[in-house]
Amino acid sequence: xxxxxxxxxxxxxxxxxxxxxxxxxxxxxxxxxxxxxxxxxxxxxxxxxxxxxxxxxxxxxxxxxxxxxxxxxxxxxxxxxxxxxxxxxxxxxxxxxxxxxxxxxxxxxxxxxxxxxx
Numbered sequence: 001x002x003x004x005x006x007x008x009x010x011x012x013x014x015x016x017x018x019x020x021x022x023x024x025x026x027x028x029x030x031x032x033x034x035x036x037x038x039x040x041x042x043x044x045x046x047x048x049x050x051x052x053x054x055x056x057x058x059x060x061x062x063x064x065x066x067x068x069x070x071x072x073x074x075x076x077x078x079x080x081x082x083x084x085x086x087x088x089x090x091x092x093x094x095x096x097x098x099x100x101x102x103x104x105x106x107x108x109x110x111x112x113x114x115x116x117x118x
Contacts, residue, residue: 025114026047026115032068041074041078047116049108049114049115050080050108050115051081051118052104054082055068058083059085061084061085061088070083078116082097105117
């Protein structure tokens with residue numbers, strides 16, 4: 001069966017698009033305690049990527065208890081962004097996070113470094 005002219009067969013790029021001409025990123029999400037950090041580090045190592053933190057509490061300095069921040073060893077295993085970037089008394093809402101994360105992701109993509117959002 002031939003696909004309609006405006007569609008590509010599954011697994012093939014759309015007409016006029018090469019497979020690698022768009023930015024790619026990996027997103028790892030799930031509930032607390034399932035191993036997202038370990039998975040993100042494994043993905044960063046496998047793909048040569050860097051981790052962009054997506055946890056609402058890990059952005060704050062001095063809030064290490066109860067936030068499951070990556071350990072020093074985990075941070076050494078893969079570069080992490082958006083960890084310990086604000087003091088607890090500073091405002092940092094979802095909009096500020098989105099703007100900051102978008103900038104980090106774009107910078108990584110410009111450098112051909114896969115972002116691993118976790």
